[in-house]
Amino acid sequence: MTENDPINQDYQKAVIELLYQLADDDFIHAFRGSEWLGLAPHIEEDVAFSSISQDTMGHTAMFYRLLEELGEGSADHLAQGRSSIERKNCVLVELVNGPGNYMEKPRYDWAFAVVRNYFYTQAKAIKIQSLKNSSYKPLSDAAVKVKMELYFHLLHWKTWFTQLMTSTDEARKRMEEATERVFAELDGVFSQGSYRVKIVDFGLIEDETILRKLWIQELSPIFQSINLTMPESFGMKHGNGRDGEHTGDLEQAIQTLSEVYRLNPAAAW
Amino acid sequence: MSVLEKGLSEEEQLSKFMAKIEAGEKIEADDWMPEDYRTALIKLISMHGISEIMGALPEKEWVPKAPSLKRKLGIMAKVQDEMGHGQMLLRVTEDLLKPYGKTREDLMQDLFKGDLKFHNVFHMATKSWADAGMVGWLVDGAAIITQTNMLNASYGPYARALKRICSEEVFHAQHGEAIIMALTEGTVEQKLMIQECLNRWWDSLLMFFGPASKQTTGSSKQDITMKYRIRTKTNEELRQIFFTKYIPRILSLGLTIPDETIHFDQEKQEWIYQQPDWNEFKEIIKGNGPKSQERLDLRRTSYETNKWVRDALAK
Ligand SMILES: [Fe+2]
Numbered sequence: 001m002t003e004n005d006p007i008n009q010d011y012q013k014a015v016i017e018l019l020y021q022l023a024d025d026d027f028i029h030a031f032r033g034s035e036w037l038g039l040a041p042h043i044e045e046d047v048a049f050s051s052i053s054q055d056t057m058g059h060t061a062m063f064y065r066l067l068e069e070l071g072e073g074s075a076d077h078l079a080q081g082r083s084s085i086e087r088k089n090c091v092l093v094e095l096v097n098g099p100g101n102y103m104e105k106p107r108y109d110w111a112f113a114v115v116r117n118y119f120y121t122q123a124k125a126i127k128i129q130s131l132k133n134s135s136y137k138p139l140s141d142a143a144v145k146v147k148m149e150l151y152f153h154l155l156h157w158k159t160w161f162t163q164l165m166t167s168t169d170e171a172r173k174r175m176e177e178a179t180e181r182v183f184a185e186l187d188g189v190f191s192q193g194s195y196r197v198k199i200v201d202f203g204l205i206e207d208e209t210i211l212r213k214l215w216i217q218e219l220s221p222i223f224q225s226i227n228l229t230m231p232e233s234f235g236m237k238h239g240n241g242r243d244g245e246h247t248g249d250l251e252q253a254i255q256t257l258s259e260v261y262r263l264n265p266a267a268a269w
Numbered sequence: 270m271s272v273l274e275k276g277l278s279e280e281e282q283l284s285k286f287m288a289k290i291e292a293g294e295k296i297e298a299d300d301w302m303p304e305d306y307r308t309a310l311i312k313l314i315s316m317h318g319i320s321e322i323m324g325a326l327p328e329k330e331w332v333p334k335a336p337s338l339k340r341k342l343g344i345m346a347k348v349q350d351e352m353g354h355g356q357m358l359l360r361v362t363e364d365l366l367k368p369y370g371k372t373r374e375d376l377m378q379d380l381f382k383g384d385l386k387f388h389n390v391f392h393m394a395t396k397s398w399a400d401a402g403m404v405g406w407l408v409d410g411a412a413i414i415t416q417t418n419m420l421n422a423s424y425g426p427y428a429r430a431l432k433r434i435c436s437e438e439v440f441h442a443q444h445g446e447a448i449i450m451a452l453t454e455g456t457v458e459q460k461l462m463i464q465e466c467l468n469r470w471w472d473s474l475l476m477f478f479g480p481a482s483k484q485t486t487g488s489s490k491q492d493i494t495m496k497y498r499i500r501t502k503t504n505e506e507l508r509q510i511f512f513t514k515y516i517p518r519i520l521s522l523g524l525t526i527p528d529e530t531i532h533f534d535q536e537k538q539e540w541i542y543q544q545p546d547w548n549e550f551k552e553i554i555k556g557n558g559p560k561s562q563e564r565l566d567l568r569r570t571s572y573e574t575n576k577w578v579r580d581a582l583a584k
């Protein structure tokens with residue numbers, strides 16, 4: 001196979017598409033996590049949560065670097081220089097943490113944070129497991145590194161999830177509401193967008209329906225143990241981020257995370 | 270505490286205690302200690318701890334905005350460390366508070382009421398990315414100097430916590446210096462950004478070490494902390510160490526110190542400099558600094574918003 005070989009070109013396109021999904025997901029997710037810094041329910045949680053966000057940002061950097069190696073531009077530009085329509089992240093990660101701004105009157109919703117983090121991390125763990133067998137070697141290598149850190153993240157959010165679900169009535173109510181909101185976007189997390197067939201055919205990762213099924217399998221016993229029903233189907237209420245459909249929340253996130261970078265993208269910071 | 274010690278009078282216990290710390294031995298949480306030693310420690314360590322936590326806030330403003338993946342990772346790690354320092358120190362304080370039946374909840378309430386103070390530097394605004402570098406480089410640099418001064422503190426739990434904190438602070442200062450160096454080697458705008466930042470921070474940095482004597486502001490806790498071997502050097506001595514260490518570095522980066530009078534007096538063997546406005550310092554510490562109430566509000570808001578979580582955890 002040569003570089004101009006149409007199969008090779010197709011393959012590379014599929015790899016790039018999948019990498020954008022993975023990188024953008026983790027990047028925006030880590031950004032939302034970093035907004036929580038200093039605002040978590042207690043100081044111990046602030047330390048733990050910021051450590052998790054840091055790991056996620058590390059994974060982000062790894063994925064953007066793989067894109068850089070494929071000639072997509074510098075990792076820093078890919079992270080900070082792209083507009084919201086170019087982004088491939090799922091809508092779930094872009095939604096704001098709650099009313100207010102991280103600098104002013106942040107009335108952030110811890111129930112939403114716990115559920116979003118737990119469900120997202122479980123989905124990520126399943127994807128990473130599948131990526132370990134990816135036909136694209138740099139990606140399967142990266143998956144091995146990411147997997148080690150995910151174990152702790154998953155345990156952390158699972159603990160919060162079950163604890164808050166089985167405590168006071170108010171906590172239960174808030175958690176159930178948050179669960180509903182997260183389910184309404186959860187299909188977007190699994191979606192592989194319009195490149196799905198190629199991504200799967202080239203053996204880069206398993207199909208989204210398989211991943212979704214594994215997720216349900218993994219969470220069903222937890223749901224049972226806390227008397228919660230798994231919905232028949234999930235949703236993509238605000239559109240499919242893989243195809244560039246996003247909310248205003250993403251636009252606001254990009255404005256913030258690139259504020260300094262945009263002063264002079266060519267400068268060394 | 271041994272049976273024999275229980276039979277000692279207050280006076281005898283105090284002289285035993287003094288002999289112990291003068292011999293360089295450590296006092297532990299459950300050991301007997303004079304009341305004013307305990308209260309001085311509580312004041313010092315709770316202020317240090319809450320300053321780490323409140324100090325995370327000005328830097329945190331720049332965490333989501335850090336201009337590259339490398340910087341994002343660096344500043345996330347740094348601010349996480351600061352929260353970790355706060356956590357560690359609050360635990361040391363909690364042990365000291367036990368005889369009074371007070372807990373962390375009381376510390377948070379004291380903070381909200383303005384009774385528990387935090388360092389002057391963390392009441393100041395951060396206006397540009399350069400501030401993120403400045404906090405790491407010179408604020409943490411100043412903190413390293415004051416904390417190194419207490420590494421041999423007579424109170425064991427504090428001395429051990431400081432050892433860990435200081436080893437991490439060295440990385441913070443390097444992280445900050447790297448940001449500053451990138452700016453001083455950068456574009457004209459970047460150079461202006463860092464000079465403007467230094468101009469704004471200079472007085473706060475001098476204030477960080479506290480007034481030279483209690484005549485300056487009416488109170489100073491340096492006497493009692495020196496008597497009990499918690500610290501060894503005076504505020505002014507520490508400020509002089511800061512000058513000696515950092516003035517050459519600041520100048521070598523091509524930056525100007527916003528004090529035309531500053532110079533080293535060979536005869537007196539000390540730096541002569543313009544005093545910051547110590548009345549302003551008093552106001553800042555009282556909670557009337559430029560960002561004091563806003564930052565406290567951030568914590569108050571998150572405390573209120575997360576009340577249901579604390580209730581759920583308590584059940
Ligand atoms: Fe610190």
Ligand SMILES: [Fe+2]
Binds near residue numbers: 351409437438441
């Ligand atoms: Fe620090």
